[in-house]
Amino acid sequence: MKTSTRLILMLTVTVSALMLLASFLLSREREALLNRSAREEVKAHALTLQSALEEDFRTCRTFDLQQLINRLSQNRGIYGVLLFDATGQAVLVSDALKTKDISYVEEARKVIASNQETDVERRIKDEDVISVILPLQGDSRYRAVEIAQSISYVHEDIRRAQRDIILTTVFVCIAIFLVVTFVTHFNLTLPIRELLGGAQAVGRGDLNYRVIVPRSGGEIRQLAREFNRMADHLATQRAAATREAEERLELERKLRHSERLALAGKMAAGIAHEMGAPLQVIDGRAKQILNQTEASIEMRQRNLTIIRSQAERIARIVRQLLNLARPYTLQLSDIDLRQLLAETLELLETNAAQAGIQLRRETGPAVRVKADPHLLNQVFMNICLNAVQTLTLRRKSDGYVRTEFINDWEDKRGRHFSAVKVIDNGGGIAEEHFPPLFDPFFTTREIGQGTGLGLSVSRRIVEEHGGWIEAANNDEGGATFTVYLPHNAADFTGLPPQQPESAAEATAQDDAISQQT
């Protein structure tokens, strides 16, 4: 049920109940008043008649008593007049009465005996009648007189008044209903409906919606004003938030742009790094050809072959860098890791010799894997070059880089791996550098000396083969990088390889294998 309907019903019912109660109380009071005045009227008639009769009896005036009481009974409301003898019998009655209806000897006798007036209320022939009986002095025949008056007109009067009150109540209720309906419709229902519509619109996000403020209406008017003020406030806040978001977006766009620029710079520096190593080799070999004019033809050819292979490597590196974001396509062939490392170290020979670094090659049986030789060459060149660079920077007089091999290591899934360890005594890796060590662009080198791409590219290549790289500090006071490679990269199913549970476990196995080789 709507609030306005409930209000109207409550008001109407309450007012009706109050009016009915008031009318009931009023009609009772009116009835009592009318009864009282009727009694007093009868008594006044009776007293007048009593004193008139007694006066006549005293002066012995003869007159027609019957005519007198008949005339008296013609007064409005007088039901009848009676005169009683000493026994209380009615001896003279007015026309209006029929004697057989009058049989109240007892009351008249009491009045005569006590000489005291009395009044009696009776119902005669469906009429309510009140009587006043007074004693009479001065005549032996008539000892008491009674005047009876009908009070039915009083009841009739009350009934009419009650009917009027009920009718008035009904009219008042209808009027209240109409007025309250009208007032609540225009002052309550319509403004509340308007506010509801506003709240729904704002809820939907339409902050431009404003409610109509009623011209009058006290709190409702204030509520409508406050609602509009709140909508204004929300709209301002939203505009500010939108502006802020746009500004933030613009800032982010700028930030992304500068990040892209920084990334491009880092990439450029990274490319320079990758190119740097083979270019240095080419430079070294070219210098040898130029300086050693009387070198043997074999020596020259060897230097030229190295220069050519490095030029090819540069081209390949460029291709790989261009494909950095795409998966590698491995060109697999049988490789002897021991041979590959010997070639790598040979390429670094000139640089190492200049810095007084020993490159110790380990002899032994071939360590065979099926892998991409060009990509692996890139990996080992990065790792060995890092070791040489670290030693060069530390200017160690007894600096060395050496290799160790693990020919066959079986993981928990029964897959077979070989591993290469590149060990140096260059001072090792700081503890806090281990977590970001393989992150792209992580470097501790001076500007222009390193780009932080070497290890990240190497890890990617090794993982493409189904292997992994471990970095650790060794007891000799340097770093050891171990590259695990599956015997056949073609068997790599894409599952992550099972690394040794602990470095100790791997080392124990390594020692056993080294002894075999």
Ligand code: ADP
């Ligand atoms: P870059 O050599 O250009 O800095 P890398 O990815 O090859 O990039 O190496 C990242 C970092 O790893 C190096 O800056 C260096 O701090 C550390 N690092 C690599 N190899 C060694 C090593 N043999 N000894 C000590 N630190 C090393």
